Amino acid sequence: MENKTLIPKQIAFGVRLALSCDDAWLSAAKHLDMMNASRPITVRVDTTGLPPGPHFTSIKAYDVSCIEKGPVFRVPVTVLQPQPLRVAAPAPPCLQEKNVLFRPATIVRHFVIPPQEATWAVLKISSESKEKTGRFLIHTMQLLPKRSCRCHEMQKMINVTAETPTILPFQIVGGVTLEVVIAKYWANIGDVVVDYSVEFHGLKPDFGSRLVMGAADGVRAVRLRALRQQDVLPTATLKYQEPVLRPTESKLTPLTARDIIPPSRQIYQLINTYNFHIAKATEVSPIISLLSDMLYESEFESQMWMLYNSNKQLMMTGDAYPSKYTIKLEKGDYTLRLNIRHENKSLLEKLQDLPAIIQQRLQQPITLDVYCSPSLAITGGKKFTSGPLPSGHILPVYFTPVPADKISRSNLSIGQTLSGSVTFAKDELGRKVDTYGVSYVPCEPAKRSQPPRDKDKAKPHDDYMDAVKDFTTNWLAKLGMYYDV
Structure with missing residues (x-):
């Protein structure tokens, strides 16, 4: 139960605080009078003069009546200053570093903001040390509001030699701060000098993270934007059927x-x-x-x-x-x-x-047809194969419904969907990581009446029964003559 003797003390509570910060890029009010109610604090952060990388400071609050006892509380403030990207058309935007020395357990971090139209990035790392092999851990991460950090995270161990550059593609979200961490494995003995770069590419569709189609929707249009000139090769494949159970x-x-x-x-x-x-x-x-x-x-x-x-x-x-x-x-x-x-x-x-979904792999994947214009999609003309998309332009592509003969009617039920993946890039690295989900909602199979049976194509058993019936009928007339006598 609530202690009523504490209420007067809570009402009379008051502490006068002096606020201070050691860094000039953060400023706040000098004084704060704390009472029994919440009090806001206005904080101004000026990052214009900060070098790229992480920065940390804190706001310390001291009791003016007793400074010697130290801060009453601290407000930690962390700022991640992104590193500017190198832009030199027609090359893609990139982050590039050369002659970086890595010792065992050396960790290098970079914070960058990918372009808005970027959808995947490619890390290239190489070394000129012919006698040494470097083992590195690559970790990338982006944080989106109300999403788990695992949704946009990549972590992989790679080996770097002087024979050929090591290439590692990964998917990203444009316009969101990206952390790239390169760490040399602690048990990999020896120093290695490497050059590495992170290039950004992009083919951004207008449907978000999943393409949803329905058999009754007809032709489905998708509009693409490119970060720079990119070759487009749209491919959509349905690999699973997903019946819904209660x-x-x-x-x-x-x-x-x-x-x-x-x-x-x-x-x-x-x-x-x-x-x-x-x-x-x-x-x-x-x-x-x-x-x-x-x-x-x-x-x-x-x-x-x-x-x-x-x-x-x-x-x-x-x-x-x-x-x-x-x-x-x-x-x-x-x-x-x-x-x-x-x-x-x-x-x-x-x-x-x-409800629960029992996802089942199809015996044969189903590929959706893609066209470059609505008229070709409706008439079933020439299919879209590939083509260039310049930067700043919009390219529409059109997906048509799945023909009824490609869907197994025996396993199709109401409420069931077909799912798979769709890619748009012609580049092999882009097709590997820049993938989107696709869901297709088929309609109920058609219920057609059976055509009338042709007598010439009747089964032998039916012919036999008809012959027996005719023979019996003829003999009934002959037997009637004997009974009349």
Whole structure:
């Protein structure tokens, strides 16, 4: 319960503070009178004179009645000053460094802002030391609001020799600060002098991170912009079918006394059961779209699914990030059990009808047709192969729906989608990393009436039955003559 004797002391609270900062590029008010309510502080940061790289300082608050006791609190301030890119047309914008000495455990960081139209970058690193091989860790990262740092992160170990430059492409987001870290492996003995550069390229579509198409939408137009002149070779391939399932059974129960948070916060678990059938042997990945892209930052305490076959044999378990969990299943019936825990029972009740996606690899990938004009797309004329896109121009390309004969009608159900990837760059490095998702929503298969059966093409059994019927009818007339006598 609230202690009422503290209320007068809280109301009478007041501290006079003196604010100071050691760096000239940050300025704030000199004094702050703290009371029992929140007080804003105005801070001005001037980064015009800062060299490229990270910078740190802090605002220190001292009690004017007793400076000797040190700062009452500190406000840390970190500024990442981006490094300007080298722009020399027609070459792409780049970050370039030469004759950089790397000793074991040496770490070099660069902060740059990629151009707005950039979608991928290429790191080139080379060495002239013929007798030494350098082993480096390359780490790049971009932070977007409300997104995990793993969404735009690349980390890879590479070897650098004097024979040929080592090339490493990676995907980026234009206009967002990019951190590039090059570190020499601590166990790689010896010093190495290297030259490296980071070039930025881009073919930016107008649909964001995923292209969504529907069979009823007709021709789908996509407009492309290029950072510099770039060769365009659009390719869209559907590789998976994604039937959506609803739970056949849902059970919400409280857990045991072991799962009670003191003093009395009860933890509940929700178990959803999904049944599905695999018509042909294929690779399967269960996806819970509401929870799959989050782990520690999820609002729910835990998520885990278990996959069983018809004999109740456990085939696989998994949780977040479904791309890590793929299993090949044979033809048959399977059961997926999803377990979610939370202390709020009402939140779990809302997930009792949570849909699940059973992503299945297609036996044969389906390629979408691409055209350079709406008229050619409608009439099925000459397909678009490749072409240049100058900087500052817009190139529209047109994707057509999948023909009905390419989709298996036996496995198609209402609400099912087809998914895959789409690329636009002709450059091999760009096609490798600058990929986007594509989702295609097919329509329900046509239900046509059967044509009338041709007598000439009747089955032999039908011919035999017709002949027996005619023979019996003829003999009935002959038998009637004997009965009349």
